Amino acid sequence: MLKAGFVLVGNVPSADGTSAMVKAGSLLVLNRTGDIVAQWTPAMAKIDGPWDLTIFDQGNQAKVFVSNVLNGTVVRLDVAVSEDSVQIKGATQIASGYAFRGDPAALVVGPSGLAYDPQRDVLYVASSVDNAVFALFGAGNTKHDSGKGVLIYADNADLHGPLALALGPNGDLFTANGDAINADSKQPSEIVEFTTQGRFVAQLSVDPAQGAHLDLHFRRRGATSCVLPRSMTMCRTSPFGGFHSTTQDAETGFVARLHIYRIPNCIY
Numbered sequence: 001m002l003k004a005g006f007v008l009v010g011n012v013p014s015a016d017g018t019s020a021m022v023k024a025g026s027l028l029v030l031n032r033t034g035d036i037v038a039q040w041t042p043a044m045a046k047i048d049g050p051w052d053l054t055i056f057d058q059g060n061q062a063k064v065f066v067s068n069v070l071n072g073t074v075v076r077l078d079v080a081v082s083e084d085s086v087q088i089k090g091a092t093q094i095a096s097g098y099a100f101r102g103d104p105a106a107l108v109v110g111p112s113g114l115a116y117d118p119q120r121d122v123l124y125v126a127s128s129v130d131n132a133v134f135a136l137f138g139a140g141n142t143k144h145d146s147g148k149g150v151l152i153y154a155d156n157a158d159l160h161g162p163l164a165l166a167l168g169p170n171g172d173l174f175t176a177n178g179d180a181i182n183a184d185s186k187q188p189s190e191i192v193e194f195t196t197q198g199r200f201v202a203q204l205s206v207d208p209a210q211g212a213h214l215d216l217h218f219r220r221r222g223a224t225s226c227v228l229p230r231s232m233t234m235c236r237t238s239p240f241g242g243f244h245s246t247t248q249d250a251e252t253g254f255v256a257r258l259h260i261y262r263i264p265n266c267i268y
Contacts, residue, residue, distance in 0.1 A: 002057050006031060006086050008064060022070060024048045029086050040084060046075045046091040054114040056140065060067065063140050065123055069110035072098040074125060094184055095136050097148045099129035100233065113165025115173060125149065126162035126175050133162060133175065135196070153198045160190065164216045168193070172201055176216050
């Protein structure tokens with residue numbers, strides 16, 4: 001979501017589980033009242049099955065990173081933001097080569113979760129089929145395709161088709177395993193925490209069923225940074241079928257709330 005109140009939504013039509021039957025889709029821009037103010041087509045935005053996105057909001061402009069599940073690429077959209085519109089000023093394919101395919105249980109699988117660190121200008125990409133997480137250095141300004149980028153985390157013991165991806169306030173990466181790849185019945189629906197250097201930190205199963213994850217993110221309140229505890233305790237179930245974990249730093253009073261959304265039998 002942009003500070004101006006606009007929301008970007010990936011629109012990939014459902015199909016019969018084969019990637020060849022899934023249309024390229026589009027990106028929809030919604031205003032505060034839910035009205036569609038723009039629709040970005042594949043030709044405009046260089047997208048092909050937008051599966052996830054992350055936004056670096058800079059006020060009157062923004063960088064939108066989009067993962068494409070139908071061709072295994074990531075694109076950066078440089079956009080201009082006004083009170084009543086969001087316009088694409090440039091579209092650049094910055095990564096390619098991620099594995100992708102149709103899947104009877106998950107519709108399609110490929111590059112998915114994205115997390116951007118604007119201070120280091122690094123975009124992290126969770127690639128489900130590769131069962132790995134990659135880093136794209138200089139992602140916010142590059143004019144070139146960097147391939148997959150640099151492999152930073154690949155662990156068949158703890159990764160089971162990484163789907164959502166979030167950068168925590170402690171600087172670590174958190175991924176939600178979708179269980180469509182490398183499934184393990186003893187480790188269902190797990191969140192895995194690891195450092196940006198690829199060191200495993202912790203893992204937590206949030207549901208006894210496999211494939212319960214859809215998305216996760218952090219909400220920040222109070223101070224701007226803290227060190228999260230190295231263990232997470234799920235403390236509440238929301239009416240929407242989601243979960244969240246709350247941690248607080250004793251010195252700063254910083255509160256970080258980790259939201260894990262579970263919406264079974266839904267495809268977006």
